[in-house]
Amino acid sequence: MTGTPFTALRGQLHEAAAEFAGGEDALEGILLGLVDDVDRAVAEPLEIFPVCHHSPASALAMARRLREKQPKVVYLELCEDMTPLLTELRNCRLPVAVQAFASDIDGFPPDWAPLSVVAPITEASAEYQAIAYALDTPGVELVLVDRSSDHVFQWDARHERTDDPAREDGTGAGSGTATGTETALHGEAVGVEIGDLRPRFAELEEHLLRHGKVRHWSEWWHQYVEVPLGDSDHDTYRQVMFLIGSLFRRLAPGDGDRVRVDEDRERYMWTRMREHLATTGTDPADCLYVCGAFHAASRVDEFGVHGGDGFEITPRTATTWQYGLIPSSNAAIEAQFGLASGSVSIAATQWTKNLKRTRVKPYRLDGQAGKERTARKALPPTVPPAVGAPAEDRLSGFLQKPPVLDTLDETELLGWSVDIVRAARRNGYLASTADAIAVFETSILLAGMRDRAKPTPYDFQDAAVTCIEKDRVPGRRDVRRLVEIMMGGDRIGQVGYEALPPLARDVHDRLAPLELNLQQRGVRRALLDMTSRPELRACSDVLWMLRRLLPHGAARPVMGERRLGERSIQESWDLALGTHQRALIELGYEGVSLEQVLEQRLRRTAYGPRATTAEVLAAVEDATLYLGGRRLAEELGTRALDVLAGERTVDGAPEVLRRVRGLLAYYRTSEPVLPPWIESFVRTGYAHYCTLLPTAFRDEDATVGQVAAMLGFLFGMESLALSLGCDRTQLELAVAQAHPNDPAKTALLWAARVQLGTLSRGELRARCDELLANPLVVPSYPRYLSGFVHALEPVPGLADVVVEAVSNAFGRLPDAVLLPWLPVLITTLRSNAAELAPLLIREAGRIFPARLAALDAWVPPWHGQPAAPRALPAAGAAHGAALLAAHPASCDALAELLGCTEGWTEAEASAPAGTGAALLARHPATAEALATLLAPR
Incomplete structure (x- = not known):
C-alpha cells in the first residue's frame, strides 16, 4: 500500500500504536485497517x-x-x-415517510x-x-x-x-414501541434509513x-x-x-x-x-x-x-405489497430510530443556519409545499473527472487541526433566553427577566464546564431546565419540551390529496358536503341535520364506517347513534382525519372503497380459524348496520350456524344471547318474514344448548352467568324453536339430568325447574327458608342469591321471589352472622350480576313502601294470609246468568278470541238467561270465582 495518499498517515498511526501498546498488536491492526478502508473507498x-x-x-x-x-x-x-x-x-409537506405495506x-x-x-x-x-x-x-x-x-x-x-444495541429511548430501530399521537405515526413499521x-x-x-x-x-x-x-x-x-x-x-x-x-x-x-x-x-x-x-x-x-x-439475489415471496406515502414527524423519527428527543428539530434549525451562512442553494422539488413549479433545465455539458485521479490526504490535516474556537454569539443566545422565558410564562411558569439572565449565564457556564467555547442548543436546554423548572410543571409541557418547540418544534408532515390512494380521495370527496378542511390536523366539529339536508345521509354512512374502521378518535360521534332498526335524524361528530391520515392511507392498501374494505374485514373475522359464534354474529350485525342488503348478512349468518355447531364450550353464550335477541327483534320489525339462516340458527342453538346444559351445570370452568345465558336462550327462544319443530322434551330431560355442586348453579337450576313447572314457587320459597334455617349453609347463602339474581335472565318473573329471599335473610339472621356476611353478598352481586341488579331494585321498589312512616305498619306480601273464600250465594248461577244477559258483547269477544265462529242461536238470543244458567251449571267453578271477585269486601 505504499505510494498512496495516506502513506504518511499510516506511518503516524503505526508509531502511535507502538508507543501506546508497546509493540504491534490488535490496536495497530485496527488503526491501519481504518486507513485502508478510507483508501479503498476513495479510490473507487x-x-x-x-x-x-x-x-x-x-x-x-x-x-x-x-x-x-x-x-x-x-x-x-x-x-x-x-x-x-x-x-x-x-x-x-415534509416530513413524510415512504411506506410499503x-x-x-x-x-x-x-x-x-x-x-x-x-x-x-x-x-x-x-x-x-x-x-x-x-x-x-x-x-x-x-x-x-x-x-x-x-x-x-x-x-x-x-x-x-x-x-440491537441500546438506544437512547430504550428501543431498537423499528421497534415501534413509541407512545403518543406523534410518535406513533409510524406504528409497528420497520424503519429503513440511510446512514x-x-x-x-x-x-x-x-x-x-x-x-x-x-x-x-x-x-x-x-x-x-x-x-x-x-x-x-x-x-x-x-x-x-x-x-x-x-x-x-x-x-x-x-x-x-x-x-x-x-x-x-x-x-x-x-x-x-x-x-x-x-x-x-x-x-x-x-x-x-x-x-x-x-x-x-x-x-x-x-x-x-x-x-x-x-x-x-433470492426471488421475492408471493406477498402482495401496497405502496404509499404516510405523514411523519420529527418526534416519530426520533422515537423509531432511537434519537434524542428534539434532535431532529435542532438539526432542522442547524440546516437553516448552514444555508444562510454558506449561501448554498439547496435542491427542492418543484411544486412542493407551495413552491411554484419552474421550467426544468437540462444538464449542462460537464467534463467528468478523470477515472482514478489521485486523491489528496485531507484526513491527516483534519485530525491534526486544532478545534476552531467558535466565538460566542451573544445576540443569538440572548434571543433564546428571552424567547424561552416568554414561552414559559405562557405555560404557567413564574418566570421573569431575572430567569432570562440566569439562563444566559448558566448556558455559558455549562459550555465552559464541557470545554466548549460556544453553548450548543443542548447546553441551553439544560440551563433552561435548571433555571426555570424549579420544583414542578404547572402546565402540560415541561421546559425541555418548550425548548424543543422554540428550536423548531415537532414538525409534522402531510400527504397531499393528489398523493393519497383512491380510497382516501374517495372519502374526502364523499365528505365534501360537510364543507370542512379534513386534511388539516386537529379536531373538526361536523353537524349533520338530515331532515333539512337529506344529502348528508350519505356523509353519515361514511362517518359510521370510518368509526368502525379507523382508530379511536378519528371519527367520534358526539350526538346520534346507529343501532339495528334505529337511524338518527341529527348527528354531531368530532373528526380528526388529518391527525389519523396514516390510518386512512393504510385503508387504501386494502381496497378501493370503504365498503370493500369493511366487507373484507368482516369476512376475515367470520372465516378466521379462531372465530367464535359471538364474533360472527357481531359481523352479521355490522354488515346489516353499515352495508345494508341481505346478501352478506345471510352469508355470515350461515357461517355463524356452522361455527355454533362446532363449539364445545359455553364461553360465548352471554354474547350470543345478546346478539341473537337484537337480530331477532330487528328482523321481526323490519322484515316480512325471518331470514332462513336465523330460523336455522335458533333451531340448531336450541338443540345445541340442550345438549351442553347438563355438562355446563357440572363444569367448574363454566360460570353461572354463562349457564344463565344458555337458559336464557332456551327459554327466550322456546316459542320460536317449538314452532320450527324442536321438542320441549329435550329441554326437560336436560334440566332433569343436571346435578350441580356449586350453590349458585343449584339456585339457577331451581329457577329453571320453576319455569318448566316441575317445581312450584311455594316449594322454592320453602327451600330458601331451609337454607336460612341451616347454620352450616348460611355462609354460602350469598352464592345462592347470586344464582337467583342470574336466574332473572332466563326467568324474569322470579324477581319477587329473589326480593323475598334477600329480605328474609336481613330479617332473620342475627347481626353476628349478617355483618360478616354482608360484604360477601355485596361483592358477589357486584362482580357476578351487576347488569341484573336494576331489575331487582325495581321489583323491590314496587314491593316496599315508598315512605319511611309506612314501614312500621307494613306487612310483606309473602307474610300475609290469604282471605278465606266467601260462600257462594245460593243464587250465584242466577247472578252469573244476569251478568251475561246484561253484557252479551263480552261473551262475543271471548268467543272470538277462543276461535268460536258459531253465533247465538235463536233460542239463546231470545233467552240468554236460560243459556247462561245452563252454561254455569256445567262449569260451577267459574261462577264461584266470579262471585268471589264481585262480592263486596
Missing part, C-alpha cells in the same frame, strides 16, 4: 458519497457536490421497489401480519437533496439499489431483534459520551462531527465520514444476524449497480452512489464496480 471509480441520516452537514455537502459534479445517474440506498412513490413527494402475506409467518416498511424523509437530509436533484433535472436517472421490502422481512430474524451511523459497541459509545461530556449520542454527533464538517470541503467530508463508518464497522460485534444482514445489503447494492451499469453502458465516472457511511467502508468481495459477482 464510482464515487461513493457517505451520509448520516438527517444530518445537515451531509445535506449541505450533498447539495454542493450535486451542483459541482452534475451526475447523470444517482444510486440511492433505499428499497428498490419504492421508486414509483418518489415523484409523489411533490404533493406532500402488506396485509395478506404469503411466505411469512401469519403472526407477522401486517408487514410495514417505512423510510422517513426530511428536508434537512442528504437523500432528499439527491431525490430532488434527480427528479427535477432532465437527463438524470434515479436508481434505488437497496434490498426490496420483501427482502427486508426475508432477512429478518424477528425473535432476535432485541440484540445508520452509530457505534454498535456499547463500551465505545459510553466512552465517547463520557469523555465528550455529553448526555446522549445525538449531542455528541452535533458537537464533534456536525459542526466541524459544516464548512469542510468535499474531499475532507468524504474521508472523515469514511473513517467514522470504518471505525464503527470494525468495532462492532463480529457475529450475529445483524452483521450478516449488513454485508448482504452491501452485496445486494453493488450487484444491482453493476447490473445497471452493464445494461445501460453508463460510465461510472458519471454516477454518484449515496449510502450510509457505515456501508461505504465495506470489505465484502462484491465491493466496487470491479467486485465479484458471486452474490445471488
Whole structure:
C-alpha cells in the first residue's frame, strides 16, 4: 500500500500504536485497517458519497457536490421497489415517510401480519437533496439499489431483534414501541434509513459520551462531527465520514444476524449497480452512489464496480405489497430510530443556519409545499473527472487541526433566553427577566464546564431546565419540551390529496358536503341535520364506517347513534382525519372503497380459524348496520350456524344471547318474514344448548352467568324453536339430568325447574327458608342469591321471589352472622350480576313502601294470609246468568278470541238467561270465582 495518499498517515498511526501498546498488536491492526478502508473507498471509480441520516452537514455537502459534479445517474440506498412513490413527494409537506405495506402475506409467518416498511424523509437530509436533484433535472436517472421490502422481512430474524444495541429511548430501530399521537405515526413499521451511523459497541459509545461530556449520542454527533464538517470541503467530508463508518464497522460485534444482514445489503447494492451499469453502458465516472457511511467502508468481495459477482439475489415471496406515502414527524423519527428527543428539530434549525451562512442553494422539488413549479433545465455539458485521479490526504490535516474556537454569539443566545422565558410564562411558569439572565449565564457556564467555547442548543436546554423548572410543571409541557418547540418544534408532515390512494380521495370527496378542511390536523366539529339536508345521509354512512374502521378518535360521534332498526335524524361528530391520515392511507392498501374494505374485514373475522359464534354474529350485525342488503348478512349468518355447531364450550353464550335477541327483534320489525339462516340458527342453538346444559351445570370452568345465558336462550327462544319443530322434551330431560355442586348453579337450576313447572314457587320459597334455617349453609347463602339474581335472565318473573329471599335473610339472621356476611353478598352481586341488579331494585321498589312512616305498619306480601273464600250465594248461577244477559258483547269477544265462529242461536238470543244458567251449571267453578271477585269486601 505504499505510494498512496495516506502513506504518511499510516506511518503516524503505526508509531502511535507502538508507543501506546508497546509493540504491534490488535490496536495497530485496527488503526491501519481504518486507513485502508478510507483508501479503498476513495479510490473507487464510482464515487461513493457517505451520509448520516438527517444530518445537515451531509445535506449541505450533498447539495454542493450535486451542483459541482452534475451526475447523470444517482444510486440511492433505499428499497428498490419504492421508486414509483418518489415523484409523489411533490404533493406532500415534509416530513413524510415512504411506506410499503402488506396485509395478506404469503411466505411469512401469519403472526407477522401486517408487514410495514417505512423510510422517513426530511428536508434537512442528504437523500432528499439527491431525490430532488434527480427528479427535477432532465437527463438524470434515479436508481434505488437497496434490498426490496420483501427482502427486508426475508432477512429478518424477528425473535432476535432485541440484540440491537441500546438506544437512547430504550428501543431498537423499528421497534415501534413509541407512545403518543406523534410518535406513533409510524406504528409497528420497520424503519429503513440511510446512514445508520452509530457505534454498535456499547463500551465505545459510553466512552465517547463520557469523555465528550455529553448526555446522549445525538449531542455528541452535533458537537464533534456536525459542526466541524459544516464548512469542510468535499474531499475532507468524504474521508472523515469514511473513517467514522470504518471505525464503527470494525468495532462492532463480529457475529450475529445483524452483521450478516449488513454485508448482504452491501452485496445486494453493488450487484444491482453493476447490473445497471452493464445494461445501460453508463460510465461510472458519471454516477454518484449515496449510502450510509457505515456501508461505504465495506470489505465484502462484491465491493466496487470491479467486485465479484458471486452474490445471488433470492426471488421475492408471493406477498402482495401496497405502496404509499404516510405523514411523519420529527418526534416519530426520533422515537423509531432511537434519537434524542428534539434532535431532529435542532438539526432542522442547524440546516437553516448552514444555508444562510454558506449561501448554498439547496435542491427542492418543484411544486412542493407551495413552491411554484419552474421550467426544468437540462444538464449542462460537464467534463467528468478523470477515472482514478489521485486523491489528496485531507484526513491527516483534519485530525491534526486544532478545534476552531467558535466565538460566542451573544445576540443569538440572548434571543433564546428571552424567547424561552416568554414561552414559559405562557405555560404557567413564574418566570421573569431575572430567569432570562440566569439562563444566559448558566448556558455559558455549562459550555465552559464541557470545554466548549460556544453553548450548543443542548447546553441551553439544560440551563433552561435548571433555571426555570424549579420544583414542578404547572402546565402540560415541561421546559425541555418548550425548548424543543422554540428550536423548531415537532414538525409534522402531510400527504397531499393528489398523493393519497383512491380510497382516501374517495372519502374526502364523499365528505365534501360537510364543507370542512379534513386534511388539516386537529379536531373538526361536523353537524349533520338530515331532515333539512337529506344529502348528508350519505356523509353519515361514511362517518359510521370510518368509526368502525379507523382508530379511536378519528371519527367520534358526539350526538346520534346507529343501532339495528334505529337511524338518527341529527348527528354531531368530532373528526380528526388529518391527525389519523396514516390510518386512512393504510385503508387504501386494502381496497378501493370503504365498503370493500369493511366487507373484507368482516369476512376475515367470520372465516378466521379462531372465530367464535359471538364474533360472527357481531359481523352479521355490522354488515346489516353499515352495508345494508341481505346478501352478506345471510352469508355470515350461515357461517355463524356452522361455527355454533362446532363449539364445545359455553364461553360465548352471554354474547350470543345478546346478539341473537337484537337480530331477532330487528328482523321481526323490519322484515316480512325471518331470514332462513336465523330460523336455522335458533333451531340448531336450541338443540345445541340442550345438549351442553347438563355438562355446563357440572363444569367448574363454566360460570353461572354463562349457564344463565344458555337458559336464557332456551327459554327466550322456546316459542320460536317449538314452532320450527324442536321438542320441549329435550329441554326437560336436560334440566332433569343436571346435578350441580356449586350453590349458585343449584339456585339457577331451581329457577329453571320453576319455569318448566316441575317445581312450584311455594316449594322454592320453602327451600330458601331451609337454607336460612341451616347454620352450616348460611355462609354460602350469598352464592345462592347470586344464582337467583342470574336466574332473572332466563326467568324474569322470579324477581319477587329473589326480593323475598334477600329480605328474609336481613330479617332473620342475627347481626353476628349478617355483618360478616354482608360484604360477601355485596361483592358477589357486584362482580357476578351487576347488569341484573336494576331489575331487582325495581321489583323491590314496587314491593316496599315508598315512605319511611309506612314501614312500621307494613306487612310483606309473602307474610300475609290469604282471605278465606266467601260462600257462594245460593243464587250465584242466577247472578252469573244476569251478568251475561246484561253484557252479551263480552261473551262475543271471548268467543272470538277462543276461535268460536258459531253465533247465538235463536233460542239463546231470545233467552240468554236460560243459556247462561245452563252454561254455569256445567262449569260451577267459574261462577264461584266470579262471585268471589264481585262480592263486596
